Amino acid sequence: DAKTTQPPSMDCAEGRAANLPCNHSTISGNEYVYWYRQIHSQGPQYIIHGLKNNETNEMASLIITEDRKSSTLILPHATLRDTAVYYCIVRVAGDNYGQNFVFGPGTRLSVLP
Amino acid sequence: EAQVTQNPRYLITVTGKKLTVTCSQNMNHEYMSWYRQDPGLGLRQIYYSMNVEVTDKGDVPEGYKVSRKEKRNFPLILESPSPNQTSLYFCASSPTLGSEQYFGPGTRLTVT
Numbered sequence: 001d002a003k004t005t006q007p008p009s010m011d012c013a014e015g016r017a018a019n020l021p022c023n024h025s026t027i028s029g030n031e032y033v034y035w036y037r038q039i040h041s042q043g044p045q046y047i048i049h050g051l052k053n054n055e056t057n058e059m060a061s062l063i064i065t066e067d068r069k070s071s072t073l074i075l076p077h078a079t080l081r082d083t084a085v086y087y088c089i090v091r092v093a094g095d096n097y098g099q100n101f102v103f104g105p106g107t108r109l110s111v112l113p
Numbered sequence: 114e115a116q117v118t119q120n121p122r123y124l125i126t127v128t129g130k131k132l133t134v135t136c137s138q139n140m141n142h143e144y145m146s147w148y149r150q151d152p153g154l155g156l157r158q159i160y161y162s163m164n165v166e167v168t169d170k171g172d173v174p175e176g177y178k179v180s181r182k183e184k185r186n187f188p189l190i191l192e193s194p195s196p197n198q199t200s201l202y203f204c205a206s207s208p209t210l211g212s213e214q215y216f217g218p219g220t221r222l223t224v225t
Contacts, residue, residue, distance in 0.1 A: 034213070036214075041150075041201060041219060041221075042218065042219065043117070043203050043205070043216030043217050043218055043219055044156070044203070044205075044214075044216050045216070046213035046214060046215070049213065101214065102158075103148075103155050103156035104155060105155055106155075
């Protein structure tokens, strides 16, 4: 699976959009981009995933560049409860490799009042 | 409510005393896995199971055993715990391999 690069930390003002970047320049054509977050020491929480089209759900939007070498997770109106470590992961969906997601160090997002 | 449960949530034990951490999911998921999380090392996969009676090693399987006799349960067994297994453990399940995972609340284990 392709490796990802994320900034170690970011700040965002409450109520503003939080834009979390992820570089995955070696991504393969059949690899999806997944985002998870982990609030304090709770279990990681799935946010969103996509292949090449932009995706949106009730939590966030995922913008993937046309060349698929990078993506941005957007939290449209960040709240204090969005303070967490955000993980960007790329992997092939539904393949036969047993090992699932490889979590890197992620980006620690701090939403400030 | 769809969920993954783990027990116990906290455990302090001594070196060499066998223990089991249980994991159960009520979503009829095929895929289940165990991770450990340590400061500076992130989440690392210990073992995974693609279905009943099908298990395999992840990145850090040494010192651990698992079993998958029923679809809903995936216990993690430490036959002879050692202090380097002090960690935060998470169980996860997903409908199929590669789909989004649902994580349990975690088990904080301390081995003295």
